[in-house]
Amino acid sequence: AQSVTQLDSQVPVFEEAPVELRCNYSSSVSVYLFWYVQYPNQGLQLLLKYLSGSTLVKGINGFEAEFNKSQTSFHLRKPSVHISDTAEYFCAVTARAETSGSRLTFGEGTQLTVNP
Amino acid sequence: EPEVTQTPSHQVTQMGQEVILRCVPISNHLYFYWYRQILGQKVEFLVSFYNNEISEKSEIFDDQFSVERPDGSNFTLKIRSTKLEDSAMYFCASRGVDRGNTEAFFGQGTRLTVV
Numbered sequence: 158a159q160s161v162t163q164l165d166s167q168v169p170v171f172e173e174a175p176v177e178l179r180c181n182y183s184s185s186v187s188v189y190l191f192w193y194v195q196y197p198n199q200g201l202q203l204l205l206k207y208l209s210g211s212t213l214v215k216g217i218n219g220f221e222a223e224f225n226k227s228q229t230s231f232h233l234r235k236p237s238v239h240i241s242d243t244a245e246y247f248c249a250v251t252a253r254a255e256t257s258g259s260r261l262t263f264g265e266g267t268q269l270t271v272n273p
Numbered sequence: 274e275p276e277v278t279q280t281p282s283h284q285v286t287q288m289g290q291e292v293i294l295r296c297v298p299i300s301n302h303l304y305f306y307w308y309r310q311i312l313g314q315k316v317e318f319l320v321s322f323y324n325n326e327i328s329e330k331s332e333i334f335d336d337q338f339s340v341e342r343p344d345g346s347n348f349t350l351k352i353r354s355t356k357l358e359d360s361a362m363y364f365c366a367s368r369g370v371d372r373g374n375t376e377a378f379f380g381q382g383t384r385l386t387v388v
Binding site for chain 2: 189191193199200201202203206208247249251259260261262263264265266
């Protein structure tokens, strides 16, 4: 079984400031890692994913995340945020498997609010 | 770009009534999922479906819930007798079965309100 902890429930920042949203996970097996974004009254959109290889992955909208196996973390970062980045961000994991049917386990979510 | 579509976007039902939430997954995907998100809480897994049968379900997915793929394109979630605590946003997702297809694509969700 997997679990995900997002350490900050709310992160307020000013426009053009850098931001880091923290995510730690626990799993007895190897996992794939994801960040999803949910804009108000919308569904979940994939920002980026880590499957293997380089531990720094780049996603859409200027976001990136770094996989740290020793610290079991997958923190999301953006060097300069915009008002339009205001949304809920979810970290998620799924077990690696021969077939790709594993469920996603989500964290509690982090509400990022970008203020002018 | 292919997408997962869900209908209706919002449904209000009386407690004890049956509801069916509908989803059209991406056409060449073979894994299908339902998740729910109670207001202000995290997204929770309900059930996964593959090869016309449930492959995994959570403890939330009790006898009141059922899923079906009736016609090869739709994927439905039925709640037999709704309770107030079933009020939530329900998300459908689908994923390809190829080894490289690790991403689940989500629909826009159906907001279910039980009154």
